Amino acid sequence: MQDAWSTYIAERAVKQRHTGRWRHRRTRHPSDGCHDFAGNDYLGLAGDPRLAEAQAAGARRLGAGGRASHLVSGHLAVHEALEARLAALTGRPAALLFSTGYMANLGTLQALCDPDTRVFQDRLNHASLLDGARLAGARSRRFHHGDLGDLERLLARAPHDGRRLVVSDGVFSMDGDVADIAALAAISASHGAWLMVDDAHGLGVLGEIGDGCVGRAHGVERVPVLVGTLGKALGSAGAFVAGSQALVEHLIQFARPYVYTTAQPPGVAAATLKALELLEAEPERRTRLATLIARFRLEATTLGLPLAASTTPIQPLVLGDSERVMRWATRLAERGIMVGAIREPTVPRGQARLRITLSAAHTDADLEALLEGLADCRARESLAGEEAGP
Template structure:
């Protein structure tokens, strides 16, 4: 048997196993004429399609070019990047911020730069894949504490070697469940145990906090949460990510974070669009008010319908159905009603925790919520018939 044949067989077996488990993922190519109402994306404030962002992006590209041409450390760090970093530091109440091209790269970069095989990393069991992969990249010994279980975390820290640097890592808002970390509780444990705390606030930034500064933001100073990660492609409607912290943290990342050092800088038009999004975030707090009104209405009426909701006060509202085939049936039924939702199955979540991942936005009006709730009730009724 040739080596090429063995590779073909390996890929074929992997595909067959994934299909048999109802876990096969498919891309959907969408155009401007797509008719489905989007309850699957992360455009929480409805900014991705705001013409002001598109105009700012076009103007930025016209002034500075479609691409940055090089990495930040060569010749790609432009004035628009510098202004954006300063605005993000100001929003989050940190001394400095550093741009990354994606949230995944930001988490890989931080963990690879801060940790090594002598570091102990402690992660919430439901952390995003990028955080788990970052610890692997750093070859740092890792332990995963039970979800949001502060007592379990403290037990693990107590048992860890006292001479080893310790980093506690958690999502701020958990991307599949929509619940939030106990930031104050984590910070208190880290202070007692001499550990640092890193929070990935990808789904909180722009949504939570009095200023849209997230579930960490200005409520917790940089001594409590030394490493704060945020993304720009969700509530802020553009693309990219950043890390916020004090000067020592940011300087360390500039020197040692390989995903930062060896990547072309963010396109300048994207940075300009994000600056426009930050202006809107500050000037139009009613967007957050409308989003949270939508969350409250959906939860109230979904509970009345008897839908299995999780304990989430954020735009992420999972309907846990348990069985992958059942999730696919409901998602198809919703698509037929003109609604797009996420059909989340193993391995993204545990095999018995398959769910519809419904995400709400300030852009959803009353008729869109009506249609969603009616379609979900229709799914429930069809199964009960």
């Protein structure tokens, strides 16, 4: 006889499988020859041997682990140097390291918000932003994706007492489109609200120097709270929040995921410093990435594939039906091509997609293999009489 917990877990598993939402982990071996179009290594830095050597050297010098939280004895000179470098990149007075992007968003929202705070979020914001507002108990409203008029209406109708925070992704992770930061900043300021932007997928890729879609173009006065991650374009791990010195000090005092977490391993911080050095020294990585994006979009459009309107490394192929998405993903996997198969609830019903991501590390042969695989999926679909539209 099963106990209550075993029954609960079993029932949830059955429901997840029945609805076609069961998630699988794929064990990837870098030497298996697979074409990886599923990751977020936009600049190809994750596999750069110079980052690996910097991480190894940092670990040899300072140890494999952080040993304690930043507020006990885990905050080292390499962490201090990395925070200063991230602040300089983003044009902010200060920055604060977190162990993951999820923790950065949770910690920031939990530290800034309470039940008296009104939070206004884009409907397609990352789960960590939505969860952070819930954790804080803030009164949240979600505006239609990218709909500045809807945001304006929500702000105008809400009571004007207390603190207000507008929150948005910079680059939306499932669609690849970029938020209108200038307009968000203007609307927020006109209603006495702060603006918080999670630029996880823009940092390192967008901006004149890789400072993202926010960065120096929109200073701390316009975007007081800027979040960035280090495990995507910068190829290492962790995250940070950048803003005023007062904001960073506030987070040090009140962001529980920061206060109660062991500091980032020093070798990881050393690797990120090397990545920032290469970001500045090798702008050709961003140029190469832009060339690949343009070529992929041109040839995919020629093939008649249903691309979303994205000019970033995230190139969604919206197929609509979850079963159709899984068929295409399986066929590509048989060719040694990995793509993200994204279904509800991650995206709305009817918006299932292949999430294709491009990297400066991709060769022309990699891109040709992807395009050939997609053309084959389309051709086999037509022969089988499958639905061709999303």
